[in-house]
Amino acid sequence: MNVAGALADRDLDVLAVDMDPQGYLTHRLGFEDAYAADSPSLFDAIDSPTDHSVDDLVVAHEEFDLLPANIDMFRLEQDLIASGMRPRLRLKALLENVDGYDVILVDSPPSLGPLNDNVVLATEHLLVPVEADDSSKLALNHLLRQLDTLEENYDTKIEIEGVLVSNVEYPLDNEQKQAIEWFEGRFEDYVPVWIIRNRAAIKRAVKGGGSVFADSAESTDMGDVYMQVAEEVAE
Numbered sequence: 001m002n003v004a005g006a007l008a009d010r011d012l013d014v015l016a017v018d019m020d021p022q023g024y025l026t027h028r029l030g031f032e033d034a035y036a037a038d039s040p041s042l043f044d045a046i047d048s049p050t051d052h053s054v055d056d057l058v059v060a061h062e063e064f065d066l067l068p069a070n071i072d073m074f075r076l077e078q079d080l081i082a083s084g085m086r087p088r089l090r091l092k093a094l095l096e097n098v099d100g101y102d103v104i105l106v107d108s109p110p111s112l113g114p115l116n117d118n119v120v121l122a123t124e125h126l127l128v129p130v131e132a133d134d135s136s137k138l139a140l141n142h143l144l145r146q147l148d149t150l151e152e153n154y155d156t157k158i159e160i161e162g163v164l165v166s167n168v169e170y171p172l173d174n175e176q177k178q179a180i181e182w183f184e185g186r187f188e189d190y191v192p193v194w195i196i197r198n199r200a201a202i203k204r205a206v207k208g209g210g211s212v213f214a215d216s217a218e219s220t221d222m223g224d225v226y227m228q229v230a231e232e233v234a235e
Contacts, residue, residue: 001025002202003127004064004105005211006223006230012102014064015054018042019091019119020109021076023069029061030209034068041070046118047079049094063214065101073115080114089154091118103233112146120150120158127229129164130183132176137183162232163187166196192232194225 004016018025019042023035034041045052058065080087095104108119120126128143130136140163147158163183168176184193196202201220205212212223 001028001206002211002213002222002226003229003233005213006226007103007105007233008064008211009213009227010230010234012234013100015058015067015098015101015104016061016064017067017091017095017104017106018069019073019106019115020069021071021073021115022109023071023073025107026066026068028206028209029066031059031061031066031068034059034070036071039072041072042067043070043072043076045094046073046076046090049090052094054094054098061210063210077113077115080118088114088117088121088150092122095122105233112142117146117150120147121154121156124156124158126158126160127162127164127233128160129166132165132168132172132179132183134175134179137179140183160187160191162192162194162229164194164196164229167198168195169198192228194229196222196225 001016004014007014016025026032026035040052040057042057045054045057054067058067060066080090091106098104104123106119106123109115128140130140147160150156151158165180165183168180172180180193180195187193199220199222201218202212202222205214205217205220208214208216210217212220212226
């Protein structure tokens with residue numbers, strides 16, 4: 001939400017796509033009705049990409065457009081697993097003919113699987129959100145192995161454009177300190193590692209249904225960090 005808001009604040013036309021069946025982004029932006037809506041929805045578009053137009057499914061937020069998740073997407077995971085490898089290209093097929101946006105930013109499910117694979121193969125450029133703990137280090141190692149598998153199976157190149165370490169609390173405890181050092185040691189020679197400190201202003205902006213760049217949001221020093229992310233994406 002905040003990366004999309006930062007990009008929109010740079011006067012870029014942004015489409016955010018919520019590929020998480022839980023619909024966190026959709027709910028936080030205030031589109032609960034779209035999440036529970038009957039067909040057609042993003043579920044139908046992923047199920048049959050050539051039969052649906054993204055333009056018919058997009059909703060307008062005050063900062064950027066959204067292709068909302070739908071509750072029926074919980075069914076997609078098992079359907080895609082049963083269908084083999086080719087359906088992991090359905091999101092790519094759906095988005096490749098979308099016009100009118102400078103940036104399409106896709107929110108991925110928080111776990112590996114065919115929906116996540118669809119996001120990776122459609123975008124081929126990743127911003128990786130983590131937290132400063134041991135579980136995120138383990139999850140990131142799993143992701144890197146999966147990226148290797150996708151590159152080999154689909155003859156493609158997938159780029160990590162940066163790592164966002166979120167909800168960091170200062171002073172750092174030992175686990176946070178060690179995790180940040182690990183992320184920086186693993187990635188800093190190749191891509192930016194951004195530290196997002198825990199700020200009440202971020203939580204209030206999200207609760208208010210927008211990013212920290214919304215007109216109603218209060219100022220926060222983390223806005224500068226999100227703008228750095230936006231600059232990297234724009235380049």
